[in-house]
Amino acid sequence: MEKVNTEKRVEIIEAALQLFSERGFEKTTVDEIANKANVGKGTIYLYFKNKEQIFMAVIEEGLSKMITHLNQIFSHGNYMTQLREMITYHFKFVEENKDFYKIFLKERLNFCFYDNPSKTKIVELHHQLYRLLEEFFHNGIKEGYLRLGNPNYYSLSLSGMISHFIVHWLTTGETESITSMTDTILEIFLTGAQKTK
Amino acid sequence: MEKVNTEKRVEIIEAALQLFSERGFEKTTVDEIANKANVGKGTIYLYFKNKEQIFMAVIEEGLSKMITHLNQIFSHGNYMTQLREMITYHFKFVEENKDFYKIFLKERLNFCFYDNPSKTKIVELHHQLYRLLEEFFHNGIKEGYLRLGNPNYYSLSLSGMISHFIVHWLTTGETESITSMTDTILEIFLTGAQKTK
Amino acid sequence: MEKVNTEKRVEIIEAALQLFSERGFEKTTVDEIANKANVGKGTIYLYFKNKEQIFMAVIEEGLSKMITHLNQIFSHGNYMTQLREMITYHFKFVEENKDFYKIFLKERLNFCFYDNPSKTKIVELHHQLYRLLEEFFHNGIKEGYLRLGNPNYYSLSLSGMISHFIVHWLTTGETESITSMTDTILEIFLTGAQKTK
Amino acid sequence: MEKVNTEKRVEIIEAALQLFSERGFEKTTVDEIANKANVGKGTIYLYFKNKEQIFMAVIEEGLSKMITHLNQIFSHGNYMTQLREMITYHFKFVEENKDFYKIFLKERLNFCFYDNPSKTKIVELHHQLYRLLEEFFHNGIKEGYLRLGNPNYYSLSLSGMISHFIVHWLTTGETESITSMTDTILEIFLTGAQKTK
DNA sequence: GATGAATGAGCTTTCATTCAT
């Protein structure tokens, strides 16, 4: 019933992405998506089984992009460069995909509850992202760049810092580029906030 | 039209809190809230102008609780104790107010868009929380506990770490108490993740 | 969710009965029913779970009426009088409940397929009607009024004759009262069409 | 716009016949018909103006078949043989055209309302069938096989008996061949159900 | 104050029909 990737499908996803991020899933109507995508309302249902599937496709799209790029970053260069680039990439990504990131931040909490088959792809991608970071921090310890410790805790800490800076940036009007925060975060993450004697 | 605090109002808020956190705002019906609160559906509209106002009240309630308690923590004891207690308190709070915290995490992003008069109270409280933490970190620097730097960045970093650990905890089944994470977070925040020679 | 018998419920059933018989189930919209019944569309759903349940209620209503009356007829008088009255009653019933009878004639074929719980009541009533007639003809044989034979075949034959006369009457403009057909049918049923020497 | 009989047209009618009898007219989609007939959806509209016309063609097809065959039966043999064969033919027909007969039984009631030009063909055929039987019973009286009386009443009586036996057979699982009912019906129709002294 | 029956705007989804290829 659902058609494969075509120009129309992409247009629908892009329209939906914007609207979902502006008004949220529930407050966005299929009519609005159709209008913004310049397709008939019925057309939407040629490409997606229902409104929820559009949402899933939107998330999938964004998560896949993130994973692909992180994999690229982690595939060459030395560790510290990768660390810095990972942070910068997050900021660049959010600047370019503000809409997706807003949705992502809101929906993270629900990913775990996605049990029905139509959502497993999302859960799978989210796990992939999680494991990618875990491995990265695991390597950091093994290669002697990071202190001994649970790599997941490092992962959660840095991710938390990054996403919280982003939340702050998004909610305070997105003045200036947020990429300039890279060094700040890197320093706090690596050397901590405590005054050394 | 809106009545002041009474037992009924509290019951409505508590019922709504639970339902909103379980199903989200849109998927919760006023009927359900009325049932759970053991009041008539019409009664709800004696205490709240509309469904959205219930939501606002729920958020207000939670934010006020947090602010009150943080103020208490910051009012006595030495700095490092306050820092540790602040983290522990967050964890305790989320354990006791899981429902509210979920909503809070999701809605944070929207606080900035709350322009209409009915939401200013929320924005105000959110700012208060923000300033409270800013001041706390500002003091940490002034009193020589924290390295020189922008107190907001410290605030964002630690808040991000805390909330991200909570997200992880919430989405992985809430096994064990999360308060045990206090030391882990404190250490990473204070001394960083980098291996020292 | 469904309210019990009230004036509104009755009005909805009556409006639906008319519309269903005029346009058929599918071509009748809930809006139309609501309009004809002078209630809001939403009100319909206070009394019926969905459109199909209205239909079921309509059928139930009519079948119950028929069964009740047939029971009355079969409860007193001698056999031949009962037989005649039964036929007359069918004609009177269809004259007074033309709408229902049309629906009944069309839906008979589907009664057997009504497996889901919401329809068992209908199936049950239909069986009741069937057994009532079977027993009536069984008695006719036992009491020596009817020739030896399978009572079901007599039941099917007479019912068939009656309903076909009704179909004819309904489709040819319902000129004159159809009750005048009672004797014609009775005679053919009892003594047959063949010329006796 | 409508093409004459071709293989494709026949396939569409046959597919529609089956689907209409299974799900009814409204619940059958043009897509389904197209799929079952192995033609493109657009192709259907080369052969039929709209969905309703497919339905009409289905009915026409079946009625024509019945009329043709009844004419054959009535064209040779003696009267009583013709009578018996007419009944048997009905049963054989329904066994071979169960789908059509179900639709026919349901739609009979509407034939009279078919006023618009697209339906006159149906009405015409239905009248033809009616007159064919009327004439047959008229002859039966004239030739001394049947008692004096209105031939239409005999026609309605026997037709009613036959179709009601068929309804019963269709709704009770179609166990055994229904053709075995021929004698039963014939006897009741000819000699009646009343016990003779 | 408290209620819940009543409402209709508004939603998602379906599907007969068209038409460019």
Add this chain to the structure above:
DNA sequence: CATGAATGAAAGCTCATTCAT
């Protein structure tokens, strides 16, 4: 001739809100 992607009117149903009691 044949097709199926595209369409939007129209349907069933939900639910926030009102208001007579």
